[in-house]
Amino acid sequence: MSQYVKIGNLNVDQALYEFIVSEALPESGVADEQFWSDFETLLDELTPVNQSLLGERDAIQNQLDTWYKENNAGYEFEEYKGFLEEIGYLEPKVDDFKVTTENVDHEIAHQAGPQLVVPVDNARYALNAANARFGSLYDALYGTDVISEDDGAEQGSHYNPVRGKKVVTYAKEFLDRIAPLAETSHKDVITYKVTGGELSATLSDGSERRLVDPGKFKGYQGVPDDPSAILLENHGLHVEIQLDPDHPIGKDDPAGVKDVLVESATTTIMDCEDSVAAVDAEDKVLVYRNLLGLMKGDLTTSFNKGGKEVTRHLQPDRSYTTPEGGERVLKGRSLMFIRNVGHLMTTPAILDKNGDEVPEGIVDGVVTSLLGKHDLLQNGKYQNSVEGSIYIVKPKMHGSKEVAFANSLFNKIEDMLGLERHTIKIGVMDEERRTTLNLKNCIHEVKERIVFINTGFLDRTGDEIHTSMEAGAMIRKQEMKTSTWLQAYEQSNVNVGIETGLIGKAQIGKGMWAMPELMYNMMEQKGSQLIAGANTAWVPSPTAASLHALHYHEINVKAIQEKILENITDNINDILQVPVASSTNWSEQEIQQELENNAQGILGYVVRWVNHGVGCSKVPDINNIGLMEDRATLRISSQHMSNWLHHGIVTEEQVEQTLRKMAKVVDEQNAHDSEYRPMTPDYEQSIAYQAARDLIFEGTKQPNGYTEPILHQRRRELKENVYI
Ligand SMILES: CC(=O)SCCNC(=O)CCNC(=O)[C@H](O)C(C)(C)COP(=O)(O)OP(=O)(O)OC[C@H]1O[C@@H](n2cnc3c(N)ncnc32)[C@H](O)[C@@H]1OP(=O)(O)O
Numbered sequence: 001m002s003q004y005v006k007i008g009n010l011n012v013d014q015a016l017y018e019f020i021v022s023e024a025l026p027e028s029g030v031a032d033e034q035f036w037s038d039f040e041t042l043l044d045e046l047t048p049v050n051q052s053l054l055g056e057r058d059a060i061q062n063q064l065d066t067w068y069k070e071n072n073a074g075y076e077f078e079e080y081k082g083f084l085e086e087i088g089y090l091e092p093k094v095d096d097f098k099v100t101t102e103n104v105d106h107e108i109a110h111q112a113g114p115q116l117v118v119p120v121d122n123a124r125y126a127l128n129a130a131n132a133r134f135g136s137l138y139d140a141l142y143g144t145d146v147i148s149e150d151d152g153a154e155q156g157s158h159y160n161p162v163r164g165k166k167v168v169t170y171a172k173e174f175l176d177r178i179a180p181l182a183e184t185s186h187k188d189v190i191t192y193k194v195t196g197g198e199l200s201a202t203l204s205d206g207s208e209r210r211l212v213d214p215g216k217f218k219g220y221q222g223v224p225d226d227p228s229a230i231l232l233e234n235h236g237l238h239v240e241i242q243l244d245p246d247h248p249i250g251k252d253d254p255a256g257v258k259d260v261l262v263e264s265a266t267t268t269i270m271d272c273e274d275s276v277a278a279v280d281a282e283d284k285v286l287v288y289r290n291l292l293g294l295m296k297g298d299l300t301t302s303f304n305k306g307g308k309e310v311t312r313h314l315q316p317d318r319s320y321t322t323p324e325g326g327e328r329v330l331k332g333r334s335l336m337f338i339r340n341v342g343h344l345m346t347t348p349a350i351l352d353k354n355g356d357e358v359p360e361g362i363v364d365g366v367v368t369s370l371l372g373k374h375d376l377l378q379n380g381k382y383q384n385s386v387e388g389s390i391y392i393v394k395p396k397m398h399g400s401k402e403v404a405f406a407n408s409l410f411n412k413i414e415d416m417l418g419l420e421r422h423t424i425k426i427g428v429m430d431e432e433r434r435t436t437l438n439l440k441n442c443i444h445e446v447k448e449r450i451v452f453i454n455t456g457f458l459d460r461t462g463d464e465i466h467t468s469m470e471a472g473a474m475i476r477k478q479e480m481k482t483s484t485w486l487q488a489y490e491q492s493n494v495n496v497g498i499e500t501g502l503i504g505k506a507q508i509g510k511g512m513w514a515m516p517e518l519m520y521n522m523m524e525q526k527g528s529q530l531i532a533g534a535n536t537a538w539v540p541s542p543t544a545a546s547l548h549a550l551h552y553h554e555i556n557v558k559a560i561q562e563k564i565l566e567n568i569t570d571n572i573n574d575i576l577q578v579p580v581a582s583s584t585n586w587s588e589q590e591i592q593q594e595l596e597n598n599a600q601g602i603l604g605y606v607v608r609w610v611n612h613g614v615g616c617s618k619v620p621d622i623n624n625i626g627l628m629e630d631r632a633t634l635r636i637s638s639q640h641m642s643n644w645l646h647h648g649i650v651t652e653e654q655v656e657q658t659l660r661k662m663a664k665v666v667d668e669q670n671a672h673d674s675e676y677r678p679m680t681p682d683y684e685q686s687i688a689y690q691a692a693r694d695l696i697f698e699g700t701k702q703p704n705g706y707t708e709p710i711l712h713q714r715r716r717e718l719k720e721n722v723y724i
């Protein structure tokens with residue numbers, strides 16, 4: 001049971017109270033008493049506004065449901081659009097404007113590169129993510145399917161030189177494309193050295209070659225005649241050729257190359273939202289404590305890996321001698337954003353004067369900004385933002401009023417913490433239909449602090465299904481990716497971002513590669529997000545970041561964005577194409593396959609969420625491909641099943657039978673885990689199974705189709721051990 005400390009009219013959970021008072025407030029320049037009294041005032045002022053915005057969401061959804069029911073015999077598109085305008089779903093567009101955000105770090109404003117996301121409650125992963133600024137290209141290639149296992153190149157359990165050779169060839173051919181040498185290949189070099197401030201490569205016949213563009217050579221480590229590292233730069237991203245002829249890999253390389261390091265996750269999102277399971281003060285404190293450690297640079301964690309005890313901490317900066325003989329220092333860590341939760345949920349970590357839980361998004365805003373202040377004050381070992389900004393990503397906002405609300409929250413937090421106006425920057429997730437349609441207005445509300453927009457297409461797909469639940473049975477999940485609305489939404493996001501002046505000030509980001517094991521496919525497909533105009537896109541792991549980084553070398557994002565600026569179009573009518581299936585005559589087999597795939601994903605994710613408090617998992621789909629599942633992917637699967645149930649494509653009995661069948665499969669998949677609590681055969685007693693069931697059977701009633709109310713309720717139930 002939680003113990004609360006009464007401060008003013010607030011009741012603050014003891015765990016959170018102690019964390020704030022003993023760890024977060026000291027050295028922050030904010031006095032305890034002032035903090036709590038300002039916090040109470042802020043909650044008094046903003047809680048009712050937050051509640052009324054949620055009320056508007058429900059009212060709008062009710063109006064949509066009614067309209068679809070009344071018009072399901074058929075309607076004219078213009079009628080539909082008129083209705084959306086009438087209810088304020090489509091907002092009157094603001095006049096043209098440009099964003100004016102200042103003090104934005106280079107990584108966001110100018111450096112196109114991968115964006116890594118990580119659940120911040122996991123210190124081991126979070127540190128790994130912060131350190132993923134540079135990654136080994138050799139490791140990323142060797143350990144993934146980018147390099148095929150054909151012709152004796154299997155991964156196996158020991159180093160395979162055949163595979164190693166393929167890796168080296170791939171990496172050197174990459175170097176030939178991004179930093180070519182005149183009339184030769186990096187494969188033919190036997191010595192790299194620095195001569196007269198230039199990179200000089202010697203071939204086996206003794207001849208010497210220079211870079212086609214000598215300006216790409218930016219520095220070295222070691223001595224000019226025998227460097228241990230060569231630093232190159234292309235499209236604003238760095239690559240380091242590491243040289244060591246005594247190293248197990250370097251000794252077999254003609255030039256002694258032991259690895260090629262690539263600048264990988266230029267930015268990382270430390271996630272407090274969809275990839276974490278934080279349902280009470282105890283969980284929130286874990287999240288906040290890790291963040292504080294990242295901001296102060298003193299977070300460490302020890303674990304056993306491959307039989308060895310490893311202690312992980314933040315990486316230092318990297319230092320090089322410049323071609324002119326000076327020093328060049330590169331940041332060794334990714335620039336960190338913090339993703340807060342959205343406006344929906346409340347938390348029992350603080351109770352207000354009426355004894356009610358307070359909005360979790362407000363608590364996240366206040367506490368994570370307080371933690372970020374330690375970075376601004378340079379209280380720690382490293383600096384996250386050299387420009388003096390705190391970067392918060394705000395998810396799941398619906399329309400411009402909700403963005404305006406986030407803006408006033410940030411204003412008040414700045415006042416409360418003694419921060420200059422617009423110190424707290426905002427990344428706006430474009431992942432709800434009302435935000436997509438009114439994105440220009442949304443950006444306008446935060447035009448002085450915006451640093452990114454990002455197409456969170458996973459949440460966005462869930463919202464698409466839920467919003468038009470009453471319109472009819474939706475197309476199959478896989479077909480959503482190529483549907484008209486989704487393509488138009490992706491394009492519109494870029495257009496609006498460019499039109500409102502984000503180039504040079506903010507990121508235009510695209511969504512997650514949710515298949516962490518399919519790296520070959522990622523290399524084939526993820527470049528398209530840059531060709532579409534994004535200057536960053538999400539990856540699920542440091543390995544994926546190192547591989548996706550190659551796309552930024554091969555594609556000139558800046559040139560693409562400038563070209564798009566010349567031809568901005570409005571495609572709102574396409575965004576409004578509801579993905580209702582034109583025909584529902586799917587075969588029995590197709591229907592069952594769709595159900596089983598969704599059910600397996602739901603159960604595989606939910607069982608770990610509810611039973612173990614794990615917010616992001618790799619769950620095999622029915623083809624045994626491990627998929628990244630988080631609350632947003634769960635939203636899609638559960639809403640899709642609810643939609644088909646609602647429209648009679650499947651029966652309740654069929655859903656129940658499928659869930660039971662797939663629960664057995666999921667139990668078997670987890671059988672190796674001694675901590676795992678099976679869902680079968682006692683379905684009624686399994687809280688996790690019941691959570692999965694609720695998500696589908698109660699899906700049409702969930703606010704905007706969100707999964708967190710049921711997940712939180714069921715996880716808390718498990719924690720309280722109401723059932724065995
Ligand atoms: C719709 C949205 O909101 S998307 C945003 C939310 N999603 C995310 O944040 C995805 C984050 N990714 C993850 O959590 C994980 O990659 C998962 C759950 C998908 C897969 O995790 P696992 O099955 O443990 O991965 P796997 O076993 O292949 O790799 C583990 C190793 O990779 C590292 N790793 C994996 N993902 C990450 C990550 N995102 N950041 C840092 N390190 C990571 C781990 O630290 C570990 O390395 P270590 O042993 O040296 O510590």
Ligand SMILES: O=CC(=O)O
Pocket residue numbers: 274395429431455456457458459460511512632
């Ligand atoms: O947050 C990302 C998404 O796709 O949803």
Ligand SMILES: [Mg+2]
Pocket residue numbers: 274395429431456458459632
């Ligand atoms: Mg999302």
